[in-house]
Amino acid sequence: MNEKDLIQDPDTGSTGEINISGVTANVRSFFKRLSEDQGIKNFFRKFILIITFAASVIFVLVFFIWLVPALQEIPSGGKTALTNNPELKQDAGYKRLTSQMNRDLQRLSRKYNSFTSGQSYLVINTTDNLFHLYRNKKQVREGFCSSGSYKMLQTVEGRSWIFKTPKGKFTIQDKRVNPVWTRPDWAFVEEGLPIPARDHPTRYEYGVLGDYALSLGSGYLIHGTIYKRFIGMPVTHGCVRLGDEDLEVIYRTLSVGSKVYIF
Amino acid sequence: MNTEVNVRPFYRKISFIVISSLLVAFMIYHTVMSVIAPARKLKEIHEKYGFVQNQKNPVDERIFSDSAFISLMREKAYFQSRVAMAGTDSIYMTINLADSTVNLEISGVVVHTTDIKKQHISSILSKDEYSVLNMLSAPLVIERDYSTIMKEPLMIKMAPKDTSEYQPDIIPDTADFEPVNFILVMDNSINIYVYQEEKLKFGDGFRRFVFDLRDRLKYTAASLARTASFRVPDYRPFIKIRLSRADAKRIYRALPYHGQVGLYR
Numbered sequence: 331m332n333e334k335d336l337i338q339d340p341d342t343g344s345t346g347e348i349n350i351s352g353v354t355a356n357v358r359s360f361f362k363r364l365s366e367d368q369g370i371k372n373f374f375r376k377f378i379l380i381i382t383f384a385a386s387v388i389f390v391l392v393f394f395i396w397l398v399p400a401l402q403e404i405p406s407g408g409k410t411a412l413t414n415n416p417e418l419k420q421d422a423g424y425k426r427l428t429s430q431m432n433r434d435l436q437r438l439s440r441k442y443n444s445f446t447s448g449q450s451y452l453v454i455n456t457t458d459n460l461f462h463l464y465r466n467k468k469q470v471r472e473g474f475c476s477s478g479s480y481k482m483l484q485t486v487e488g489r490s491w492i493f494k495t496p497k498g499k500f501t502i503q504d505k506r507v508n509p510v511w512t513r514p515d516w517a518f519v520e521e522g523l524p525i526p527a528r529d530h531p532t533r534y535e536y537g538v539l540g541d542y543a544l545s546l547g548s549g550y551l552i553h554g555t556i557y558k559r560f561i562g563m564p565v566t567h568g569c570v571r572l573g574d575e576d577l578e579v580i581y582r583t584l585s586v587g588s589k590v591y592i593f
Numbered sequence: 594m595n596t597e598v599n600v601r602p603f604y605r606k607i608s609f610i611v612i613s614s615l616l617v618a619f620m621i622y623h624t625v626m627s628v629i630a631p632a633r634k635l636k637e638i639h640e641k642y643g644f645v646q647n648q649k650n651p652v653d654e655r656i657f658s659d660s661a662f663i664s665l666m667r668e669k670a671y672f673q674s675r676v677a678m679a680g681t682d683s684i685y686m687t688i689n690l691a692d693s694t695v696n697l698e699i700s701g702v703v704v705h706t707t708d709i710k711k712q713h714i715s716s717i718l719s720k721d722e723y724s725v726l727n728m729l730s731a732p733l734v735i736e737r738d739y740s741t742i743m744k745e746p747l748m749i750k751m752a753p754k755d756t757s758e759y760q761p762d763i764i765p766d767t768a769d770f771e772p773v774n775f776i777l778v779m780d781n782s783i784n785i786y787v788y789q790e791e792k793l794k795f796g797d798g799f800r801r802f803v804f805d806l807r808d809r810l811k812y813t814a815a816s817l818a819r820t821a822s823f824r825v826p827d828y829r830p831f832i833k834i835r836l837s838r839a840d841a842k843r844i845y846r847a848l849p850y851h852g853q854v855g856l857y858r
Contacts, residue, residue, distance in 0.1 A: 390616070390620070393620060394620075394623070394813050394816075394817065395806070395809045395810065395813050396809070398623065398624055398627045398813075398816070399627075399809070399812070401624060401627065401628055402627055402628060402630060402631050402828065403631075403715065403716050404628075404716075411658060412658055412659070412660040412663060412722075413655070413658050413659055413660065414659065414660050414661070415655065415659065418653065418655055418656065418659060419659075419661075421653055421656075423651075423652050423653055423656070424653065424656050424659070424662070427652065427656060427662070428661070428662060428665060431662070431665040431666065431669060432665065434669055435665065435668055435669050435672065438669065438672035438673060438676055439672060441676050442672060442675055442676050442679060442701055443701075444701075445679045445700050445701025445702070446701050446702050451702065453702075453704045455704075455705065455843065456846075457842060457843045457846045457847070458839070458843065479748075480745055480746050480747050480748060481747075481748050481749075481750050482747050482748065482749045482750065483750055483752055484749060484750070484751055484752060485751075485752040486751070486752075486754075492747065494745065497684055497847065497849070498682045498683055498684060498699060499682040499699050499700045519752045520752060520753075520759070521753070521756060521759045522752065522753035522754060522755040522756045522757070522758050522759045523756060589700075589702075591699045591700075591702055591704050593684050593697055593699065593704050593705065593843075593847040
């Protein structure tokens with residue numbers, strides 16, 4: 331059994347003999363032929379050389395790109411060791427500095443809180459097309475809205491408009507019931523229509539802005555829409571569109587002077 | 594003829610040894626210079642924001658390692674930067690590393706808040722508390738940013754010549770298909786890395802790796818250029834945070850090009 335192993339076939343039950351010494355001899359002779367063949371030797375030498383070179387290049391790159399920055403982050407001395415020394419707390423200089431620091435903190439805290447008034451305000455998230463209505467610093471309603479499409483309309487003459495909702499802090503400047511839309515130039519250009527005179531009757535469209543509109547200035551409004559299936563999508567020309575119920579609640583909650591935060 | 598054949602491998606060997614030795618020497622030299630860089634940066638911060646002793650009214654400097662005093666300083670630095678930013682009408686970001694939260698604020702009103710999933714900060718930002726906190730008491734201003742998504746996904750549409758060409762359209766947001774990773778380079782050379790936490794699609798991890806590699810290559814090239822000219826490389830203290838994809842996108846899109854950031858650590 332040392333030189334020959336018997337292997338039983340599980341299906342047929344027959345046994346086959348494998349001559350291990352024969353296999354070893356064959357392998358040995360293969361490697362002997364390989365070592366004698368100059369062409370194969372050269373090939374392997376070149377192959378190992380290329381692998382070594384590639385590994386060295388990779389090591390150098392990894393060294394400069396990852397290893398050196400990692401070494402820079404190895405914590406060394408100089409880290410502030412925080413203490414709690416009761417003797418130091420009795421020091422007059424310590425008392426003076428900490429009381430000054432506490433006064434500064436109170437002043438800053440008061441100033442910071444003064445920025446947030448208790449008035450109702452609206453927050454509009456243009457990335458997700460969501461709105462959040464706050465009263466007394468608590469959220470009272472949230473829902474979907476539509477904001478600017480980020481479409482840039484260009485004419486062959488070189489005129490262009492970017493339809494995006496402005497971001498930052500705004501103030502409600504005006505509130506209207508049953509608003510009438512005065513169509514700007516881009517509304518005609520977008521549909522391939524000729525631009526009419528400023529006071530032409532085709533400029534005025536009734537019922538397309540919903541029941542209410544709140545003006546943010548510079549022509550931007552918060553209003554309703556007849557295209558309700560698009561609410562929650564970035565499809566507007568810069569205004570903020572809301573569903574009828576949400577618009578009514580917002581109209582009744584916010585007053586002229588209320589803040590609208592758009593991000 | 595035989596001599597020539599024997600001489601060539603010798604020169605080859607010598608040149609290989611010389612080149613390898615030079616490379617190893619440069620690697621050691623670059624490592625030493627790079628390891629010096631953070632200490633040098635900390636020294637710069639200390640010189641600019643460190644405590645200056647008043648000879649008439651001297652202060653016991655042990656106070657700057659007192660935990661209660663440092664805690665008050667942290668609060669004050671954070672409030673100072675927030676008050677300064679709240680004075681503008683612009684959107685700004687506050688990063689609270691102690692609470693692991695990121696806020697978007699406008700004029701003192703928190704309009705969005707999110708949790709940091711993972712964070713990693715430069716070791717020098719934990720050293721010399723007094724100077725570092727003094728530096729953070731002013732808002733950090735974004736000098737430039739690099740991102741995998743567009744800040745404003747503008748789509749150009751040519752106006753139709755007449756009504757027959759008019760076609761109403763709905764524009765999909767392209768960023769819904771891309772991973773969100775961005776780097777904010779601040780004016781005081783702190784870099785804020787914001788990476789998407791989730792790997793939502795096949796290849797998201799690889800794209801983050803490529804984005805990170807591109808930044809590392811830029812940094813490495815700049816460092817090598819400096820060490821090659823016998824100067825200490827510029828060290829960039831960093832804050833690396835991971836957020837959910839949706840929050841990373843909201844924050845990147847909301848921040849203005851030269852927006853401000855407040856940091857609490």
